[in-house]
Amino acid sequence: MQKFKIILLMFFCVALSMPLIAGDKESYNSIKFGAFLQGDDDKLDRVAEYQEDKSSPTVNFNFKTFNNNSDLYVNGNYEGEYTNSIEAKGNLMRIISVDLDYSSLFHRKDYDTLFIQYDKNNFSPAVATGKVPFVNSPDGKVYGINKFIADDTVTSPGGQWYGFEQDSTAVNKDYYIKRRELLTKVSFAIPGMETLKLNFSGRFENRNGYEHKTVMVGKCTVCHVRGLRKNVDETTRDLKAGFSFTGGPVYFSYSHMYRDFYVSNKPLTTTFDNIEGLRSSKPDKYIVFSPRLNSETYGGTEEVAKTPESDKHMDTFKLRLDLPYYSTFAASYTTSTITNNDSYGGDNIDLDQDALNLRFTTHLLKRKLTLTTKFRYLKLDRDTVHAELEKDDAYYFQPDYSTPVNFKGVNYNYDMSKAYYYNDINQPVIFDIEGDSTYDRKEYQFGIDAVYRMLRNKLKFRLGYEYENIDRDNYEVYPNHKKTEKNKIKAGIDFKPFMKFSGRFKFEYTNIDDPFAKPKAGCIAVTSASQLKYGGGGKAAYPLVYDRRTYTGSASPSEIYSYSLNLNWLAAKNLSMNFIGKYTDSENNEGNTDWNYDGLTLGFDGTLMISEKLSFSFGYNFEKADTESKISVGLYAG
Amino acid sequence: MGPGCDKVEYSEKAHVFMGSLDFAPANNIRLSLNANYTIGKASMDTPHFSAPAGFLSGDQSSSSSFYIVYISSDGKTLDYEGFDDYSDLDYTVLDLTLNVNIDLNKSWGIYGVLSYQDYEDDEPYAYGDLDGAYYFANIGFQYKF
Numbered sequence: 001m002q003k004f005k006i007i008l009l010m011f012f013c014v015a016l017s018m019p020l021i022a023g024d025k026e027s028y029n030s031i032k033f034g035a036f037l038q039g040d041d042d043k044l045d046r047v048a049e050y051q052e053d054k055s056s057p058t059v060n061f062n063f064k065t066f067n068n069n070s071d072l073y074v075n076g077n078y079e080g081e082y083t084n085s086i087e088a089k090g091n092l093m094r095i096i097s098v099d100l101d102y103s104s105l106f107h108r109k110d111y112d113t114l115f116i117q118y119d120k121n122n123f124s125p126a127v128a129t130g131k132v133p134f135v136n137s138p139d140g141k142v143y144g145i146n147k148f149i150a151d152d153t154v155t156s157p158g159g160q161w162y163g164f165e166q167d168s169t170a171v172n173k174d175y176y177i178k179r180r181e182l183l184t185k186v187s188f189a190i191p192g193m194e195t196l197k198l199n200f201s202g203r204f205e206n207r208n209g210y211e212h213k214t215v216m217v218g219k220c221t222v223c224h225v226r227g228l229r230k231n232v233d234e235t236t237r238d239l240k241a242g243f244s245f246t247g248g249p250v251y252f253s254y255s256h257m258y259r260d261f262y263v264s265n266k267p268l269t270t271t272f273d274n275i276e277g278l279r280s281s282k283p284d285k286y287i288v289f290s291p292r293l294n295s296e297t298y299g300g301t302e303e304v305a306k307t308p309e310s311d312k313h314m315d316t317f318k319l320r321l322d323l324p325y326y327s328t329f330a331a332s333y334t335t336s337t338i339t340n341n342d343s344y345g346g347d348n349i350d351l352d353q354d355a356l357n358l359r360f361t362t363h364l365l366k367r368k369l370t371l372t373t374k375f376r377y378l379k380l381d382r383d384t385v386h387a388e389l390e391k392d393d394a395y396y397f398q399p400d401y402s403t404p405v406n407f408k409g410v411n412y413n414y415d416m417s418k419a420y421y422y423n424d425i426n427q428p429v430i431f432d433i434e435g436d437s438t439y440d441r442k443e444y445q446f447g448i449d450a451v452y453r454m455l456r457n458k459l460k461f462r463l464g465y466e467y468e469n470i471d472r473d474n475y476e477v478y479p480n481h482k483k484t485e486k487n488k489i490k491a492g493i494d495f496k497p498f499m500k501f502s503g504r505f506k507f508e509y510t511n512i513d514d515p516f517a518k519p520k521a522g523c524i525a526v527t528s529a530s531q532l533k534y535g536g537g538g539k540a541a542y543p544l545v546y547d548r549r550t551y552t553g554s555a556s557p558s559e560i561y562s563y564s565l566n567l568n569w570l571a572a573k574n575l576s577m578n579f580i581g582k583y584t585d586s587e588n589n590e591g592n593t594d595w596n597y598d599g600l601t602l603g604f605d606g607t608l609m610i611s612e613k614l615s616f617s618f619g620y621n622f623e624k625a626d627t628e629s630k631i632s633v634g635l636y637a638g
Numbered sequence: 639m640g641p642g643c644d645k646v647e648y649s650e651k652a653h654v655f656m657g658s659l660d661f662a663p664a665n666n667i668r669l670s671l672n673a674n675y676t677i678g679k680a681s682m683d684t685p686h687f688s689a690p691a692g693f694l695s696g697d698q699s700s701s702s703s704f705y706i707v708y709i710s711s712d713g714k715t716l717d718y719e720g721f722d723d724y725s726d727l728d729y730t731v732l733d734l735t736l737n738v739n740i741d742l743n744k745s746w747g748i749y750g751v752l753s754y755q756d757y758e759d760d761e762p763y764a765y766g767d768l769d770g771a772y773y774f775a776n777i778g779f780q781y782k783f
Contacts, residue, residue: 027783030783031780031781031783032779032780033778033779034749034777034778034779035775035777035778036774036775036776037774037776038774039772040771041770041772043767043768043769043770044772045765046729046731046759046768046770047755047756047770047771048772051772051774058776058778111765111766112764112765113764113765113766594645605656612662613661613662613663614659614660614661615660616657616659616660617656617657617658617659617660618656619654619655620654620655621652621654621656622653623650623651623652624649624650624651624652625649625650626648626650627647627648628646628647629645629646629648630646631643631644631645631646632643
């Protein structure tokens with residue numbers, strides 16, 4: 001049916017192109033028809049990521065016809081059910097112009113094997129040759145990545161000793177997305193008011209297929225992962241209306257866009273692991289884990305990997321003025337609201353965004369000097385999120401620590417005065433928080449660039465400066481620091497000492513004060529085992545993992561030095577060569593961060609015209625990047 | 639349990655070779671051959687996390703021990719040997735494409751595209767060994783009017 005619709009649309013456009021324009025006209029038309037034949041060997045994931053593995057008849061056509069006032073252009077391509085496109089552009093008497101563009105794309109998606117490539121049956125402490133760490137626990141079992149059942153059917157969901165498990169519906173299946181998009185644009189010029197145009201446009205995009213999702217289903221999440229197959233059927237629709245005015249030196253436009261995103265696929269659900277651990281004989285009072293799990297359905301089924309439905313309203317204003325002295329001024333302002341219609345608890349969450357861009361360009365000193373200044377302001381403001389698990393839904397327990405807890409023959413005396421997970425031990429745990437968004441911020445950016453032509457096309461100097469300020473409302477990149485400031489200076493030179501040789505050298509230095517960082521990323525060195533438990537031997541001390549992560553860590557630079565060189569050489573009448581080189585040195589030693597990056601790119605290419613009937617092009621690129629960074633991991637047991 | 643921290647280096651290298659040849663052996667025949675060959679490699683250092691004394695003296699077989707038991711052969715670090723393998727990359731990509739256009743007369747012509755792509759994966763990671771080859775031919779007639 002889909003194929004029939006596409007072919008129908010193609011022929012509709014072809015039919016339209018024939019009689020639409022009467023009178024004297026010129027036409028350039030062509031049709032191709034043939035076959036697409038294909039074959040493969042082994043995996044297609046990388047060699048045919050955007051290719052259907054089907055042979056198919058092919059059709060391609062181009063029609064172009066025009067006269068003084070009107071024109072029509074139609075291009076279509078069919079190479080398979082989901083590899084096709086059609087574009088039609090028409091202009092009638094310069095009053096109405098129409099642009100239709102349909103395309104579809106096949107995209108093969110990845111499948112996470114969950115470590116299937118490693119030995120899945122012989123991994124145990126006795127043969128500690130595996131690729132991942134494992135942990136011991138009091139009950140004698142080895143938890144974590146000790147048992148691999150990927151590609152096996154999961155017969156008992158909830159078996160927490162399975163570190164990584166593949167759902168039976170996910171194994172040996174295809175994963176792909178078929179994407180279809182239709183763009184339409186219509187413009188009307190009002191007769192008698194040629195300076196005014198009414199503009200309407202629409203966009204329809206659908207993603208349909210299957211994606212592999214991994215979800216954490218256990219109490220120690222990173223070591224308990226399940227692979228699932230998710231059906232995807234997601235649609236985005238845009239509608240846009242506005243007008244534009246062009247009169248003398250003034251151009252002004254306004255548009256309003258409405259976008260909605262909705263999901264038609266069946267929800268994906270999975271069963272979460274039961275909470276096991278100490279005192280597992282009393283499943284309603286899991287002492288160790290219950291208070292820290294914010295799920296309503298541990299041991300039950302819940303929807304996962306859900307994409308929230310949303311809509312968006314956006315207003316856009318644009319202004320451009322042509323001023324004396326070859327100067328131009330351009331401004332744009334957008335204000336938008338994105339609403340998440342699927343947020344937890346049923347309250348819709350709005351994200352408001354306002355952005356202002358200004359740019360002024362002028363030419364001075366008999367046009368030898370070009371100055372460009374720019375300013376940008378951005379404001380993001382999201383509603384506060386209120387998340388709450390009701391008492392009836394939440395797992396909670398009334399602690400009872402009057403007697404030691406015996407588990408597998410070991411007595412555990414819990415000293416709740418040192419418990420980290422309670423403020424009031426007599427109250428049940430109810431998850432009830434209000435969260436402000438880390439999106440909320442104001443950003444300011446200012447820049448000025450100057451280009452001075454000293455010897456016309458032979459020598460140019462470039463200088464520039466940029467300042468950026470990101471002022472976050474609710475996120476501290478470092479203790480008591482919510483602001484990031486960037487200062488960048490740029491210098492460059494364009495040179496052409498000979499007719500056949502030219503080049504450009506650029507240098508940039510950027511200083512970033514308090515770059516983006518993650519507080520409590522890590523990492524206080526452990527000097528004694530006693531630091532990892534509280535109150536004496538043998539007690540679980542999970543909260544200590546987080547208590548000891550107090551250092552701010554960053555993988556963003558605080559200083560960047562960048563150098564680039566481009567050379568162009570016309571070595572002979574029939575031989576041209578180009579060289580590019582770029583080196584970037586970045587580092588961040590603020591606080592406890594110890595991060596640096598070195599990047600080098602070198603390349604050359606050339607074209608040799610041996611004769612009018614024979615030419616040869618060649619090229620080589622080399623890229624090297626070294627990144628040094630601290631990594632921090634939480635080490636768990638149980 | 640507890641945090642472990644170490645500074646590690648991640649290195650990436652890529653070589654890309656490109657070549658193309660355009661040839662018209664006759665006035666009505668045009669050939670175009672494009673070849674690209676890419677070598678990509680990446681590797682990460684093995685992280686070593688400092689181990690406190692208590693860890694080293696911990697009884698690995700004790701049923702009451704919560705300690706990390708994966709200790710390296712030198713007995714001094716929490717050894718994550720092999721962990722870094724997940725970040726290693728070593729692959730080559732070969733991409734060959736031949737375009738042929740033959741004009742039979744002013745209106746009619748023959749076209750053809752032959753393509754071959756090969757991916758060799760010597761350091762599989764999360765998605766498994768992705769070795770594979772794909773080839774296609776797109777051939778047919780063209781009519782201009």
